[in-house]
Amino acid sequence: MRYALFLGCTIPVRGQHYELSAREVAKTIGLEFIDLEGFACCGFPVKSISAETAMVFAARNIAIASEKGLDICTLCNACTSVLTEANKELSENRELREKVNDELSKIDKEYKTGVKIKHFARILYEDFGLDKLKEEIKKDLGTLNFSAHYGCHYLRPKELYDGFDDPENPTTLDKIVRVTGANVTDYKNKLQCCGGAILGVEEDISLKMAKEKLDNVTANNIDALVTVCPFCSIMYDDNQRKIESKFNVKYDLPVLYYPQILGLALGLDQKNLGFRLNKVKANKLLEKLETGGMKYDS
Amino acid sequence: MEGIKIGGGVDMINTKDLDPNFKYEVVKEHGGTNIMRCFACGTCTAGCPVRAIDDRYNPRKIIRMVLLGMKERVLKSDFIWLCSTCYTCYDRCPQDVRLSDIMTALKNIAVREGYIHPSFKEQAKLVGTFGRLYEVEDFDNKKRGKMGLPPVKKTFDDVTKIIKDTKLGEMIK
Ligand code: SF4
Ligand code: SF4
DSSP, X not given: OEEEEEOTTHHHHHXXXXXXXXXXXXXXXXXXXXXXXXXXXXSGGGTTTOHHHHHHHHHHHHHHHHHTTOEEEEOOHHHHHHHHHHHHHHHHOHHHHHHHHHHHHTTTOOOOTTOOEEEHHHIIIIIXXXXXXXXXXXXXXXXXXXXXXXXXXXXXXXXXXXXXXXTTSOOHHHHHHHTTTOEEOXXXXXXXXXXXXXXXXXXXXXXXXXXXXXXXXXXXXXXEEEESOHHHHIIXXXXXXXXXXXXTOXXXXXXXXHHHHHHHHTTOOGGGGTGGGOSSOOHHHHXXXXXXXXXXXX | OOSOOTTOOOOOOOGGGOOTTHXXXXXXXXXXXXXXXXXXXXXXXXXXXXXXXXXXXXXXXHHHHHHHTOXXXXXXXXXXXXXXXOOHHHHHOTTOOOHHHHHHHHHHHHHHTTOXXXXXXXXXXXXXXXXXXXXXXXXXXXXXXXXXOOOOOSOOHHHHHHHTTSHHHHXXX
8 A cells, every 4th residue: 555645734844743653653554655745735724815726736736646646645634624625626527627727737737536535544444444453453552541532624524535434423533543452432522623723813712622622531531632633733732731821720631643652552662653742741651551550441 | 903803793784885796706706605505594503613612703693694795894804714614514504505615715705805814814925935834944854854754845836836826926925
């Protein structure tokens, strides 16, 4: 299995631990990532300015993958949704495709149908598959207890994602976490949006949205929250201290990217999973894993 | 940002300020096509996570205001920038109004009419200039190198070229 790795804007500068752990995990289980130099912004950040310009950004990236005959693996939920949406609209709407291709012709690019776009977590669940993933597990994480946050664009709009999960009651991320042997705890209002998209517009509302999630997941005794999107992680991890001081609460909740915990279960060296870059440190959880605390039975 | 604060009451409507063509403008805009299908059931508002935090934000009401023709008031308002694009309303709307896309359409029209939220202006400048949301510095690539990650490109000439004649290109001049 080979994929062009689409990092987007945020991950290479603010989510290197996500990128590093994803690359290490892929290498270990035999998924090949190809880096294509031309990949730029997916288009999401300019959608509010012009949906059509965002479409051209997305189409340009897809064209670059299609030149190499590669499908795209994304790590960010926003990239996933914008690229998938463009792919769908452009393949269904010939008029739009011609218009976008007129633009792309100025830079000698052409959008062609046929490139598949999938998030890494979905690839693990769907293409690689739970059974094969299970066979790869070297270290049982049975002493740890996680909750999963999917992020809106991982699931919605549902018309983009071929029904691989149920957006009103998602389970696929829970399943790939559970494969590691860890316990997964459900929580109130699981679909709650992180608020990341409006952080710059109304910080107050945005932080309150993130706070609700942190309140709900910490109502249970969990070791970490698991995410698959850099925007969500920025809200829950990078902004956690801010939320704590603003609302006079204390969480001290590590927020880990899924490949970081999968990496642990694959027996990879912690140093290669980027824990140093998580803002809320995961030391307690890592120690617990080393000393083999009490095992959760679910 | 000047203009009305989010969700200010809609009690006094001066008909001379209404633009009956506004809804058709929205219909023509990318993503705006289904706005007239709304039958005001309120499912969108009931499930909206932004609304849950701040009840001055009301997506159903925004649609009503557009259908009534309150063009200026909608385009100038802060609240069109408050949608977190979570797509909850999009998936749950019984009329397939595609409200998340309508919010995008309204923002796109607002930008063309000269109203833009400063935080999006900032984003647009960065993406327009660097082809990315962040300026990548040598420092970043050095850090990446130390972690064993490949360097990333700092600018994209073809992106700059392609946006030259767009609204985005205009904004970074
Ligand atoms: S859910 Fe749909 S039909 Fe109901 S008020 Fe909202 S946009 Fe209109
Ligand atoms: S997409 Fe926007 S309007 Fe719709 S529910 Fe989410 S935040 Fe509310």
